[in-house]
Amino acid sequence: MTTHVGSLVRPAAILEMIIDDLVGIPLDREAFDALVARCVKDVVARQAEVGIDIPSDGEFSKPDFHNYVVKRLGGLEVQTTQRRSIGATGMYYPKLAEEFPGFMQQYGDMYRTMWLPEELSREKIAQALKVAVPLTTVTRPITYEGQDELKRDLDNFAAALAPHDFADAFVPAATPSRSDSFSDEVYSSEEQYLYALADAMAVEYKAIVDAGYLVQLDLGLPSRNQVLHGKTNPSIEDLRRASEMHVEAYNHALRDIPTDRVRYHLCWGSMNTPHTTDVPLTEFVEMILKINAKYYVLEGANPRHEHEWMVWKDVKLPDDKVLVPGMVSHQTNVVEHPELVSWRIQNYASVVGRERVVAGTDCGFSQGWTMQRVHEEVQWAKLKALADGAALATKALWG
Template sequence: MKRSTDRILTSHVGSLIRPDSVVSYLRDKQAGKPVDEAAHEKSLAEEVKLVVKQQKDAGIDIPSDGEFGKGISWSQYVLERMSGFERRPFKPGINAWRAGADRTRFAAFYDEMDAKEGMATTMESVCVGPLSYTGQAAVQRDIDHLKAALKANGVEEGFLPVASPTSVIPDRTNEYYKSDDDILVAIAEAMNTEYKMIVDSGIVVQLDDARFAVTYDRMVPPASFADYKKWLGRQVELINHSLRGIPEEMVRYHVCWGSWNGPHTTDVPLKDIMDEFLKIKANCFVIEGANPRHEHEWKVWGNGHFPKGKMLATGVISHATNVVEHPELVAERIVRIAKLIGRENVMAGTDCGFAQGPFYRRVHPSIMWAKLEALSEGARIASKELWGK
């Protein structure tokens, strides 16, 4: 994995807004309409090449495939790559998203947002049998497309974002395993296949995990903070179990407080979870740092709290606002972190993905690219200050 040896490197969390060709194909497929799989496969390969070029042109050093190969959202896509689950309609009136202290306090806001953005969940995922990984062909396709795109654009390093076992198919119902812990172990063991295939191909793997931090909002109260910390410790064990046999230097780990554009008044503070967060067997930690609820937390990395030899891809661009950050502000965010943990340990990134899945985007595509350009320009300004050239 590259380090910022002579300048600040740039990347992002992974998910980019899908092109019309991908969206149209997936809409037709989900609607049961006839689709041309061969034509889609050819088109998808070209779209991945194009989006890697667009990232390079915007100044991104370490690009992804934009998650173009995933047919559902960033975490639900696993339904198409794992046996043992079935989908059922929720009973009328049930919304699986209606949970958590923030949603309780701002219920009217969330009702309005869900209705406007179509976020209400209508189907539940039920585990009805033993879990095993069956998505080898799908992940190999993603690998092949990204490797071809990197080669075609002269890019040395890329990454594939995938769901952490903690966030695989959240809000699921278990009807097969004896306990929730048993199903988590099964998920961790199954996902190792996906992670290992990616790394063995020479591509960096990034584990995406929204539930690591967000579960605090859903658990406390009525549970205590001690209960949450105990749960957190177990999740770290499961994540590391899913990474068995995989070199740390090929792993990025992303954690956020959820990517939705809401109040976030009950988010757990970073200082309260950073000890567990840093136990993950990853080389690069990708974390929010630009939104107004968490930007102040850059200070927690001081006093030697960040481990030697690791990388921090701190968010210097928000995915959840149409306001394009000024490069000078981006540079300020980078420099203050670099002065705490060392310039070679810092990478400039985004808070989260610009698209939650194929059908939902956080900003307009033109704004997404403007933000990535601002990120890259800010990194250039910061590099001049940090290296003096």
């Protein structure tokens, strides 16, 4: 079986409208919705064509995989005079910038735009990057108010899936993890705010599952080099405490959803960077297994983590869980050979069993409009190689 992590490269026409909206050109909502509906049909058909068994809608309606919920959550007020700059990677990865200053500076100057379609206005792109992500403040208790947008997404996906015979389908959803500012008058602690977000996002998760789809949550556990609650060099214990609190909140949000309809995605950050400060899987694998999910979507093609299939020789995968390791990378335009994909699949099958492996990708190919990781042509070649490699592994494992 084959799948991926969710986001796919957005068509230029969708990107153009997203960018126009960011720079202040009024969005024709009816035209945008019609465009997204057509493009979702096309991208689902293309996934069927290349051999993906469990597709997504590509997240085409969303400007990114996480901050789209700003428009869906009541209680968040956008600070129009303050924006969070989308700039060099060093602001998010200070330890990595310290270790590789020249690389991070050069990479930071181009990684946001290097694979955006050539027909898009570079001037508008530059303006949109300056607008960046708005800072938000919690002004009242958090509620979920995105039912209309969510229904539109689910209906588009259903229409796109109808002509095809997929094994299943999934919809990624933002996790209840945000760094908004709030006063004691609204929430007395970070934990209280986290659980309020969990209660609100539970509405979206349940609607996705009730519509017949798998829901996928992402918990990108912090790397040692990232900023964590103001700490530029958090200890492993800092990381563990923060992550454990989030795991508990995620389970709270998933409390009314059958475990076998939940996918959990873990990555070490999707950047095409050295990854020398990534926390090894062995240091938190027992903790993530506490998440109430059946499918664990993990990086397996990233050369910093490819060897970690061997972790499962020593760590028993619970009987009710399935691994979905990345067999192709979203970080490089090198297209993996199907024989390599087959070999990687067989490595995992050798330690957890052939029935408990689904072939996936390391992360999304374009987690946001500024996060396109490869050229669109390469994306489809990689997904075709994934399907071809899975076919080879099936023959090898079943005969």
